Amino acid sequence: MDIIEKSIFKTLTYFDLLARPLTLNEVWQNLYRGKANKLVVLLSLRKLIKKKIVEKNGSYYFLYGRKKIVKNYLLKREISKKRWQKAYSVINVLKFIPFIKNVSVINSLSFSNSTDKSDIDILLVTSKNRLWIARAFTVLLLEILNQNKNKWYQANKFCLGFAFDESRLDFSEIKYKKDIDFTYWLSGLMPVCDRGIYKKLISQNQWIYQELPCWQPKEIISAPVNKTRLEKILSGAFGDKLENFLAKIQINKIWRDPINRRPGASVIADSSLMKLHAFDKRKERQSQWEKAIERSLT
16 A cells, blocks of 8 residues: 555544544545545545455445445434534524633534434633633533433433633643544534634644644634623623632532542543543554554554
8 A cells, every 4th residue: 555545544444443434525634644635535545445445335435344334324424413403502502601712512423423322522612711610601501401411311412521711722731642532533623603712723733734634624604702791790800709719619529520530531620621531532542543553554
């Protein structure tokens, strides 16, 4: 295999771990450490098909012998369509919460890869020094709407496991040196409500273009950034006190939960960043991906 063929193979191998076939445009956009135009990618895919390394079914490409993932994905895509309708309707309410700068869909739904058991993972970006006020309002509103994921019911509910303020857009501190999962997590991030943060987020994480040279950020129209009356009230000294009070309560609650202290958990909860991953699979998926490539290329 030449360089581009190897890049395609590595890309499809990662998405095979997610049981997610890719269209030509998706292969090109997600091409791992390979730079080529779409025609070159198409021709390389055809070569890989002749070599029986890749197969095609309809408009989808996948590893040879893995045709079953197409049928399964089409079912997940239909589930995801309904999840997206719900995500848009709920986020259109969340965007009125004070200090919200960005609400994005992440994880399985961002790739339209949800199952019946999947929740709806969202990312929250807030104004500086107002993370915990915005997070408290968000959780409260999700509870009122009966849409907050809990320990008893998770499917089709909203999970706010990642939130930070606009001072923490650089992900260098939380990305592992070898972190294929995080690379595709960021590329797949889908902004639904944005007030000028998404472009700043990508600009502060330029490493993504080294990993995915053909990838292009989502084209979105930023919403107005005018402060609401409540934001004006909470922007001064009273807001500072409320932020410190709510931060202390929520951070203490996070660290009191035994699941967040278990081995293998990846949890951060400080004044400007909250990351709750009780079951962080990044290292495991990195290992699976590397072993799958090694088996096939040696």
